[in-house]
Amino acid sequence: MSKRCYYEVLGVSKDASADELRRAYKKEALKHHPDRNQGNPRAEALFKEVNEAYQVLSDEQKRRIYDQFGFAGLEGGGPASPGDMGDVFSHMQDLFTEMFSGGGPFGFGGNRQPRRGGDLRVQQRLTLREAAFGCKREVVVHAPSRCDDCGGSGGAAGSKPETCSGCRGTGQVSTARGFVMFTAPCARCQGRGQVIRNVCKTCKGEGMVAKPRKVTVNFPAGIDSGQRLRVQGQGMPGPGNVPAGDLYVEIDVEDDPRFERDGTDLVTRVNVGFVEAALGADVMVPSIGPETDSADDTGPASAKSTLTVTIPAGTQSGAVFTLKGQGIPRLDGRGRGCLIVVVQVQVPTALTARARELLELLDEELRVGADADAEGVSRRRVAASK
Structure with a gap:
């Protein structure tokens, strides 16, 4: 079989960087590795071809010679010459150790403690x-x-762990397959490097x-x-x-039934009577402080957990009042957020006959006042136009 271009073997362009060559080699070497293609002579041939291509292209001097003279420039000192076999093994050992050490692309377990x-x-x-x-x-x-009882050693009192004879205390065993050396945790000691003969009865050696x-x-x-x-x-x-x-x-x-939290701000809603909203009033609103005001911290607000807010006459439902520095402390210690008070005006739903009569009189009075205001505005506009 005639030799293919080394760049074609690895599937990279001629200006590929060292990292691109390395990634391409990993991909192709794993794809055609004999252990993954047992009994497939073509895969074995391709595997050797991939290693040969990478050994040449990963060496700057050999790559320059190959780029200038092709395969002829490598004759007599090519990648398969006996003097270079140590380099081939070194390349493959480094790469496959990296790939199979837990952080590789195929997720194989690591071999380190x-x-x-x-x-x-x-x-x-x-x-x-x-x-x-x-x-x-x-x-x-x-x-x-x-x-x-054993201080975490897993051994009974007075006993000492022994060096594992299977891995000689390293916790790892290596197996050579062709040019590749595979390393895995020792099955005898589970990668610990030591074995316990007399285990602790309390933890059973764990x-x-x-x-x-x-x-x-x-x-x-x-x-x-x-x-x-x-x-x-x-x-x-x-x-x-x-x-x-x-x-x-x-x-x-x-959740706290009194508040809604928005970052470092707290939102609370306070119900205000119709008359209070119309005439203005001082209302008590819940607040939060470092002192506990009730056993479960969710009961009725006491003097320690309330603030007084003055709402002006004519306050409408949905009006918002912001109290700075009464919210949640900031994690960086730079002050506190705000307490945002939302007013909800309560309109009476059950009226006595007397209450209805008074409201009707109030409505009539408000209409008269509104008409008077409208007439005054009209007069001012006429005067201004003259």
């Missing part, structure tokens, strides 16, 4: 006041914890037991639903002496 234990996630509900002004809570975590534990968490002022806190070292314990992972606490703030 974990640097720390896994992370845990729990959810914690807070009242609006707790979220607004911060609090300290004990969060119960139900997860495996380090065994107290080094961990399932039990609830309490973690004290400080919730900062201004935190909101959907946010989460990270508590370092309170996650899953790692095998042996590996540090524990982290605990992530996801926040869920309870």
